[in-house]
Amino acid sequence: MAGLPTRVAAETLTGGCACGSARWRVKAGTAMAALVACQCRQCNQMSSHLLAATSVAETGLTWTREETLTWFESSDFAERGFCRACGCNISWRLSDPDARETVALMAGSFDDQSGLRLERHIFVDYKPGYYAITDGLPQFPDSD
Numbered sequence: 404m405a406g407l408p409t410r411v412a413a414e415t416l417t418g419g420c421a422c423g424s425a426r427w428r429v430k431a432g433t434a435m436a437a438l439v440a441c442q443c444r445q446c447n448q449m450s451s452h453l454l455a456a457t458s459v460a461e462t463g464l465t466w467t468r469e470e471t472l473t474w475f476e477s478s479d480f481a482e483r484g485f486c487r488a489c490g491c492n493i494s495w496r497l498s499d500p501d502a503r504e505t506v507a508l509m510a511g512s513f514d515d516q517s518g519l520r521l522e523r524h525i526f527v528d529y530k531p532g533y534y535a536i537t538d539g540l541p542q543f544p545d546s547d
């Protein structure tokens with residue numbers, strides 16, 4: 404593991420899915436990573452374009468509603484959290500609880516997105532050919 408990200412959530416953050424049955428809260432002061440856009444095939448397939456996500460220290464994250472939160476085993480090491488009622492992508496995490504320190508939260512799940520700013524693109528080697536990245540942000544061939 405790369406260890407915890409170095410920035411922190413300045414205030415309590417909340418978010419969830421479109422129907423409100425899956426909700427999360429991140430307490431102020433929780434370690435938090437940059438917002439990245441993932442260009443991988445899996446994110447493309449699951450979102451119909453690309454997914455933007457940040458990661459937070461799991462110790463600062465609480466699932467405040469999780470009756471419809473479902474974890475899809477998306478690879479042999481990770482799983483994706485989505486709402487089985489409305490279909491929103493909410494989260495990504497390592498499957499092994501002993502191996503993970505952080506949990507990814509999708510940008511679209513944030514109640515207040517004003518504090519988010521996209522910083523880079525990852526897995527650009529897997530980007531579909533139907534669009535170009537034109538925002539000038541740093542691009543990484545696979546994970547950052």
Ligand SMILES: [Zn+2]
Pocket residue numbers: 420421422423424425471486487488489490491
């Ligand atoms: Zn929902």
Ligand SMILES: [Zn+2]
Pocket residue numbers: 441442443444445446447454526
């Ligand atoms: Zn991806």
